[in-house]
Structure formats: structure tokens, C-alpha cells
Amino acid sequence: MSYVDRPEHRRLSPRARATTIGVVVLVAAVLVGLLVGPVRIGAANVMRWLFSFGNTPAGMSEQQALILADLRLPRVIVAGLVGASLAASGAAYQAVFRNPLADPYLLGAAAGAGLGATIAVAYGPSSALDLTVPLAAFIGALVGVGLAYGLGRSSLGGRATTSLVLAGVAVASFLTAVQTFLQQQRSETLRQVYTWILGRLGTTGWDDVRLALPSVALALATLWAVRRLLDVIEVGDVEAQSLGLNVTRLRLVVVIAASLATAAAVAVAGLIGFVGLIIPHTVRMMVGGSYRSVLPLSVLFGASFLIFVDTLARTVVAPAEIPIGVITAFIGGPFFIAVLRRNRRAA
């Protein structure tokens, strides 16, 4: 790895500035996420709690400490992991498919996860462990992407990205059809399936952190390692190949890593749309298109964004909650249209 771009920047480069902003925003998001909630705990108490590492500081009730330690903190962490995963996978998919509208659910990950969750809810053992549904969703997401990738690769030969995307669409509608069918067969579990699919950070605990963390860490580390190659592959398969890159293998690695992150996110949080679109595009507007910047910054801003949105979800109508998927779709819908319009003008 060569660092040819280092010396000529004496002052803070746009990337360094954006990274600084990203870190500051993330720290702010975590603090706000811990400070704000339907139960008033008080900023001073929260700060004292933070710096007493697991002990209950004086002047604070056991229950407040419990709420911080067992509810808010894991929820903030999971929101951060999910936001980071979705944003990074979005950026990665956009690179390898050379399609600015690609998102983490493109290759049937969402449909597969939905099917997995439905099977677990409707047909799982009645004394199911709390982990059965997320695990089934996780496996479903990977199966969905695996199917799409297998089908897309074996058809159409050369036009790899187009056929992958088409296969993804086909696999997604097929899996959704199966899911809908199973759901109708078991209409008594309909509501549970929908609540689950729509996002469920409301019940998050440390179990979810433990479930998501290993996959997310592995996936993000992999994407981080290949971030420079994403710039090359984005130019074109032929060009990348002429530079000695094994395009097929790189694409496979990226798709697996991004799908792993997506599956982990879906497993703990349900389907949260648009994060994978909003964040990478916002980051591109800030620092340009190079994935050396886009990928790490997407992680930072994706985590911050979802922590903020989740804080909104549990405070706007407190002590009630708004499903988080509703808020991201509410913000994401208009944003998506704006991106579309911008792309059309640029073309």
C-alpha cells in the first residue's frame, strides 16, 4: 500500500475534516442517546454514571442505573452497529454494482430475512428462545443473497452487475411471495411478524449486542481492507481486470461481507430502510466519490444517524414509541427522490 496522497496536504484535508466531524457527531449522538429518554434521569447523573463504570453513583436510584445500563446503553450500541452496517453495506453495494441506487436489501437480503423470521415466528417451537427469530432472519438473509448471487452469476455471462441485480429482484419477489403465503396460513402470527419486520429496537438488550457484534466487526473489517479496490472496480470490470484485479473474486468478497453486515442488522433490528442510501450519498456530497473516504465515513455517519433517529423514535411521542422504520422511511423517501433528481440532472 502506498501513500502517495499524503505530503501535499499541510492543512486539514476534506477527508480529515470530515472524519473529525464524523467522530464528533458520533460521540454527540451516543451522549444524546444516553441522556434523552422517556424517563428523566438528568444529565449530571448520566455523566456521573458513565464515569463510574457499572457502579451506581451516589444520588442516583438503582432503577435509573438499571435503565441506563440494561436499556439505553445496549440500545444505543445496537442502533450504532445497525446504522454503521447498513451505511457501509450500502456504499459497498453501490461500488460493486456501479449503481447509485443499490442498497443493502437489493440482493434479496430483506426478503430472505423476512421469510426466515416468518418461519421462526409461525412454525418455530412455542417455547422458542429469544434468539430463534433473529437467527432465522440472519440465515434467511444469507440464503437470499446466496441464491441471488448464484443465479445472477450463472446467467447472462458477461453483464455481471446487471444480471446480479435482476437476479436479486427476482429472488426477492419470490421469497416475499413465499413469506406472504406462509403468513396467510398462520394469520394469528401476522401481527408479530409485522412488528418484527418493521424494526424492533424497543426490546433491545445486551443479547442483541452479542448477536450482532461479531458479524458486524468481521464484515466492516473486510470492507475496510478492500476500500481502495472499490475505487478501481467502480471504474469498470475491464479496466479493473487490466490492472490485474480479480474482479469476480473481489465482488464476491464484498457481496459476502456487505450481506453479512446486513443480515446482522436485520436480525437484531428488523428492516430499517433507506439508511444504506441516505448516508453514503450524503458522505459523497461532503468528500467526493473515493471509497477510501466514503466507506469509513459512512460507518461513522451511519452509526450517528441511526442513534439520532432511534432517540427520536423513543422521545417524540414519549412514553410511547414510533417504529424506527417509519422514521427512516419518512426521511428517506424524500431524500431518495432528491438523489434521483440530482442524478438525472448530472447525467
Place this chain on the structure above:
Amino acid sequence: MGKPLSIVVAFVLALSVAACGSKAGSGDVTGGDGASSSSEPSSFPLTVEGTNGQVKIDERPVRIVSLSPTATEDLFAIGAGEQVIAVDDQSTFPPEAPTTELSGFEPNVEAIAGYEPDLVVFATEPGDLGSSLEGLGITALQLDAAPTLEVAYQQIEQLGLATQHVAEAEALVDDIRSAVHELVASADPSAGLTFYYELDDTFYSVTSKTFIGQLFVLLGLENIADAAGKGSGGYPQLSAEYIIDSDPDLIFLADTRCCDQSLQTVAKRPGWGELTAVTDGGVVPLDDDVASRWGPRVVDLLRQISEAADAVEANAA
């Protein structure tokens, strides 16, 4: 990519369909001009009042299809059970009800017509079930989720009128009325007990504006979900930390069937193990089915709630 939005729509639908009651008023069932209070055998043709307006019934129905679990319970309780030939897949009570594959959520008009019914009773209207049936010459009576006990009584009376079991329907309503009255009279609102009512394991609850919520009001219990009522249509999703902070005296689980919840699963949730209700025997598992219907078994539900409240009170004293 339109998926998240379509999921939102589907979710809202599922909520309004599957949650017990709904805010949709069941209309006034005040019509009938005293016909319903007559104990004379009703003479056909007559009109009954449903959520879908005045419904004309030409002769005594003997091939009734019920797509509403509550209507099924009502019909059997007023002695009209033998006039019922088919009920939907959710009609689990009474056991002798002729359960079929018919669905009240996804009604298939052709399948319903296949039973050659002379009266179809249904609760929710997912599309244009009523008019489709009318188009086939089948009388369709909608009795939507009752917003109040009074409407639930009126629905029983209208079913009595429609099936020529007027006296039984009146007797049933009187029984329910006096049982409710007795339970309410024995309640001690001064105890100021608070409760959390759980619809599912993601903390959806009910406010006092709902049918089920009103039962608790009758017994003088204080609902922690009322603080979250605004803009929720009566079914807010509560924050876990709010429930824990409220530390209610009683936790009613109306998700023992749907979501396999019990004292054990509740105690295992992060932060819930130390709640008063969990440590002091205030967690009350309910039968989801009974708790989501507005039929005769509402008395059983009210009694269970009342006994649980008494037990917690005795415990505290």
C-alpha cells in the same frame, strides 16, 4: 425499495385488523324501535342494525356463517348455535362451533358463498365483503369491534333479533350486566393500583379509551399507558424504560398465546426482574382470545382482573 413503505402500510393494517378492538365506532345500534326489547317472537321480515347500517332479514336464518369469533360466541350463548353452519378459523369458542378454514381477515367471497348461507355475520371489513355478499343475494351483517360494553350488549340483542332468540339475548345481556355490576361494586378504587396491559412482546398496550381499557376503568385501576395515549388510536407502543420506571402493581399479559409470554419470560427481560409486579405476584397471564373479544366471556375477563387486583391488594396489606 418501496418495500419499507409498503411494510409500514401493511403493518398499520395488521395492527388495526388484528389488535383487539378498533376505534371504528360500531354505529348506533339504537334502531329497531323497541322491537329488540319485545319478548314476542320476532316476525319476519325485520331489520337489524349493524355497523354497515340497516340490514333487512327476510326470514329466520338457519344457515348462518360467522366470520367473527365474538359473533360466534354471542350466537352460541343465545341459543342460536344450531342455526350456525360454519364459523371462521379464529372462532375457537365454544368448542362445538363448526370451525372451518374460512378467514375473517382474508375473506374469500366464493368460499363463503359455497356454504349457501342465508346470513353472514362479520366484524372487520377488509375491502367490500358486505357489498360483495349482498351482490350475491346473501344477507350480510357487520358487527365491528365494540367500542363500549353498551355496544357489545346491543350487538347481542341485534343477533337475538335476527335469529329469533330475543328473550335469550335479553337474558344474556341482563346476566352480563349484573355480573359486571357486582364485580364493579366489589372493586376498591381507593387502593390506587396501577397496571400495564401487554398486547405483544414489543410492548404494545391499550389506553382507557379502548374497549378493554374501559374494563379496567370500571374496576378503578390506573392504566400507565394513558400517558402515551395521544395520537396512538388507543394502542400505543410503550418504551421499556417507561414501563420499568412506572413500576406498575399489575402486569396483564394478553400475549400468552400469540407470543408465548409468561412470568418467566417477563422476568428474564432486561431490567424487568426487579419490578414489583414480577417479584410480588402481580403478573397475570390472560387468555389472548378472551381478552380480544367483546362477547359474553367479558365477564370471565373482568373477574380475572378483579381477582388479581384483590390478591395484590391483600398482599400489600
